[in-house]
Amino acid sequence: MRLLSIIFLLNVIHGIFLGLILFFNSSRKINANYFLIPLLLIITGYQMKAVIVLEGYYTSFPHSIKLFLPLHFLLGPLFYYYVKFTLGTRKKLQIRDTKHLIPFIICLLSLLPFYIKSGAEKLTLHSAPAPSNFNISGEMLLYYIPILLLAIFYYWRSLQLIKESAKFLDKRSSKQEQTKSLWLEKYTRVFLFFLVCFAIAQLIFIFTDFYQFYVMLFTVFMSSILIHFIAYWAIKQSRITNTIRVEGKALTFQSKDDALDIKIKIVELLKDEQCYLNNDLSSKYFCERLEINSLYLSQIVNKEFNCNISHLINSYRVDHAKKILKSGELNHLNFSGIAEYTGFNSANAFTRVFKQHTGQTPSQYKKALEKN
Numbered sequence: 001m002r003l004l005s006i007i008f009l010l011n012v013i014h015g016i017f018l019g020l021i022l023f024f025n026s027s028r029k030i031n032a033n034y035f036l037i038p039l040l041l042i043i044t045g046y047q048m049k050a051v052i053v054l055e056g057y058y059t060s061f062p063h064s065i066k067l068f069l070p071l072h073f074l075l076g077p078l079f080y081y082y083v084k085f086t087l088g089t090r091k092k093l094q095i096r097d098t099k100h101l102i103p104f105i106i107c108l109l110s111l112l113p114f115y116i117k118s119g120a121e122k123l124t125l126h127s128a129p130a131p132s133n134f135n136i137s138g139e140m141l142l143y144y145i146p147i148l149l150l151a152i153f154y155y156w157r158s159l160q161l162i163k164e165s166a167k168f169l170d171k172r173s174s175k176q177e178q179t180k181s182l183w184l185e186k187y188t189r190v191f192l193f194f195l196v197c198f199a200i201a202q203l204i205f206i207f208t209d210f211y212q213f214y215v216m217l218f219t220v221f222m223s224s225i226l227i228h229f230i231a232y233w234a235i236k237q238s239r240i241t242n243t244i245r246v247e248g249k250a251l252t253f254q255s256k257d258d259a260l261d262i263k264i265k266i267v268e269l270l271k272d273e274q275c276y277l278n279n280d281l282s283s284k285y286f287c288e289r290l291e292i293n294s295l296y297l298s299q300i301v302n303k304e305f306n307c308n309i310s311h312l313i314n315s316y317r318v319d320h321a322k323k324i325l326k327s328g329e330l331n332h333l334n335f336s337g338i339a340e341y342t343g344f345n346s347a348n349a350f351t352r353v354f355k356q357h358t359g360q361t362p363s364q365y366k367k368a369l370e371k372n
Contacts, residue, residue, distance in 0.1 A: 007052045008220060015044030015227045040230050042071045042078075043223050050220040059127050062119035065126050066111055072147045073104040076154025079191060083158040083184060084164050103150055107143065108134050148199050155192050162188060187229075259343035262297075263304040265290055265314075277343045284308045317342045321350070325366050335353040357360040 019040050020035045045068040051057070052064055077100035081093075114122065160183045201219045254333065269275050269289060278285075283294050286309065291296070301309050321342045322329050339350030354362050 004217070005051050005218060008051045008224075009048045010052070011154070011224045011227060012044055012051065014298060015040055015047065018227070018230075019044070024170055032085040033084050034351070035078045035085065036230065038226060039075065039078040039082065042068070042075060043227055043230070045071065047220060047227070050216070053216075059123065061124040063115075064363060065122050066114060069143055070104050070107040071106050072100075072143075076151040077101070079188075080154040080158050080312045083188070086184060087161065100196050101210070103134055103146065142203055148195065150200070151195055152192070155188055155195065157183065157211045158188050159192075179194075190226070190229060197222050259300050259304065262290060262292065262300050266301070270313070270316050274316075274320075276320070277341070278342070279345050281313055281343065313343075314353045315357060318354055321354065321362065322365070325362070326369060338362070 019037045022037050022040070049064075049068060052061065057070065058065060061147065080100075081097075114125065116124070162181060198219055201215050204215050266286065275281055277284065283297055286292075286297055288296050293301075298309065301307065301312055304311050307315075321338055324333075324338055324342070330338065330341065336347040339345075341346045342350070343348050344350040344353070354360070354365070358365060358370065
C-alpha cells in the first residue's frame with residue numbers, strides 16, 4: 001500500500017507541477033490552455049483521492065469526503081471549450097457560456113448541506129471506502145451516472161466539432177493546421193477511451209466484487225497515463241496550437257490592428273498589383289505574401305469583407321470585366337478572351353460568376369450597355 005501511495009502522490013505533485021508550467025507558458029489572454037489546466041488538476045485530484053483511500057485518511061480528514069465530486073461535472077465542458085479555443089472557433093467567453101456550469105452548480109448546491117456538517121457527522125452519514133471495498137452506494141449513483149453521461153456527450157460533441165473543422169481545413173489550410181486537427185481527434189479519442197474504462201470500473205463497483213482493488217488500481221493508473229498525455233500534448237504541440245509557423249517565421253495575431261493591417265494589404269494586392277488577373281491565384285498566394293496561415297486569412301476575409309477569398313477575388317475580376325465591356329477597349333476579344341484576360345479559367349466559369357455578381361450574363365450586360 002505504502003509504495004502505491006507514494007507513486008500516486010508523486011503523480012499528484014507531477015500533475016500540479018505540469019499545471020503550473022502550462023499556466024506560466026500561457027499568454028495573458030484566454031486561450032485553450034486555460035481550460036486544459038483545471039482539467040489536468042481535476043484528474044490529478046482523482047489521484048489524490050486514491051492516496052487518501054489507500055492510506056485510510058478519510059477518518060483523519062473527513063472533510064475530503066465528496067470534496068472533488070462537483071468538479072467532475074466540469075470535465076466535459078472544460079474539454080469542449082479547450083477544443084473550441086484550440087480550433088479558433090471561439091476567441092472569448094460570453095455570458096451564455098455559463099449554462100455549461102449548471103450541472104456543477106446543481107451538484108454543489110445539493111452537497112452544500114453535507115459540506116457544512118462537522119467531520120464526525122460526515123463519517124456517520126458516509127462510510128469511508130476501504131482499500132478492499134469500493135462498492136458504490138445508491139446515493140453516489142445519482143452523481144456518477146450524470147457525470148459519465150455528460151462527459152461522454154461533451155467528448156462526442158468535441159469529436160463532431162473537430163470533424164466539421166477538418167472538412168474545412170482539408171480544402172484551404174496548411175499542413176500545420178491539419179496536423180493540429182488530427183492530434184485533437186486522437187486526443188479526444190484517448191479521453192473517450194478513459195471514460196469508457198472508468199464507466200466499466202464503476203459498473204464493477206456497483207454490481208460485483210470482481211477484484212475491486214485491482215480495478216481501482218487500473219483506473220488510477222489510467223488517470224496517471226492521462227495526466228502525462230495531457231502534458232505531452234499541451235507542451236509538445238504548443239507550437240501547433242498557439243503559434244502557426246509559416247516558412248520558419250512564428251506569427252501570432254492578437255489585436256484588431258493586426259486584422260486591419262492584413263485587410264489593407266489584401267486590398268493592395270488586389271487593387272494595386274491586380275493579382276486577380278492570374279488564373280492560378282489561390283489563398284496560398286496571399287498566405288505567402290502576407291506570411292499568415294490560410295485559416296487566419298479566411299477568418300480575416302470573412303470578417304472584414306463578409307465573403308470568402310474566392311468570392312473576393314472573383315469580385316475584382318468581374319469589376320475588371322465590366323470596365324472592359326464599358327470602355328470597349330478590347331472589342332477584338334470575344335467573351336472567352338475577356339474571361340482569360342481577367343483571370344478566369346474558362347468562359348463557362350466567367351459567365352457563371354459574372355451572373356452571380358451582376359444578375360446578368362456577360363452578353364446580357366453588353367446588350368444593356370449598347371441600348372443605353
